Amino acid sequence: MGENNYKELFNHAPALLLVLDTNFTIIAVTDAFLEVTMTERKNVLDKNIFDVFPINPDDINPDGEKKIRASFNSVIKNKRTDTLPVQKCDIKKPVADGGGFEVRYWKVSHSPILDADNNVKYIIQRGEDITENQELISNIQELKKNNEKLTESCEFTEAIIDTIHETMIILNKDLLQQTTQQYFTKQIRKINIFLLLFFVN
Numbered sequence: 001m002g003e004n005n006y007k008e009l010f011n012h013a014p015a016l017l018l019v020l021d022t023n024f025t026i027i028a029v030t031d032a033f034l035e036v037t038m039t040e041r042k043n044v045l046d047k048n049i050f051d052v053f054p055i056n057p058d059d060i061n062p063d064g065e066k067k068i069r070a071s072f073n074s075v076i077k078n079k080r081t082d083t084l085p086v087q088k089c090d091i092k093k094p095v096a097d098g099g100g101f102e103v104r105y106w107k108v109s110h111s112p113i114l115d116a117d118n119n120v121k122y123i124i125q126r127g128e129d130i131t132e133n134q135e136l137i138s139n140i141q142e143l144k145k146n147n148e149k150l151t152e153s154c155e156f157t158e159a160i161i162d163t164i165h166e167t168m169i170i171l172n173k174d175l176l177q178q179t180t181q182q183y184f185t186k187q188i189r190k191i192n193i194f195l196l197l198f199f200v201n
Contacts, residue, residue, distance in 0.1 A: 016033040018049070083109040105130050
């Protein structure tokens with residue numbers, strides 16, 4: 001199999017793969033990576049990865065580049081694969097798609113390719129776009145926080161109701177008798193049900 005055949009085989013690999021030299025210049029990239037990152041091969045080859053994928057200026061905590069660069073350096077130094085925790089690295093959208101940046105979350109690992117002298121010659125980056133999963137996790141965490149607040153509210157209001165001992169009678173719309181405690185208990189439950197539906201939606 002000739003060199004061009006190997007390149008074609010790599011380009012068509014289904015994984016999100018990127019090959020860089022030790023100056024972090026992109027020398028090869030799969031079609032799958034190009035599609036997910038909304039880039040073209042002619043615009044990324046022979047360019048520094050941090051120039052191709054700049055920092056989102058609107059990101060309030062732009063530490064993605066710092067962590068990726070540190071991972072590259074770790075691979076070069078230790079000659080071992082380095083796997084990063086979930087990274088937030090936003091992708092610059094093409095002008096045709098409105099420009100700006102699109103929020104993305106990634107699972108990323110970097111592996112060394114050694115030369116004959118056992119030095120790192122290339123770095124392979126393997127990525128996985130987990131943006132949808134991360135957004136789902138964030139929504140679940142937010143819902144959990146709201147449920148905790150709702151539980152605290154229920155406990156607080158029930159504690160207040162438990163302190164009501166007067167014998168005052170309240171008539172409901174059907175002129176049926178209710179104690180003050182019964183009346184407030186029903187009203188609070190209605191409010192809590194409304195809040196729960198509000199937070200879920």
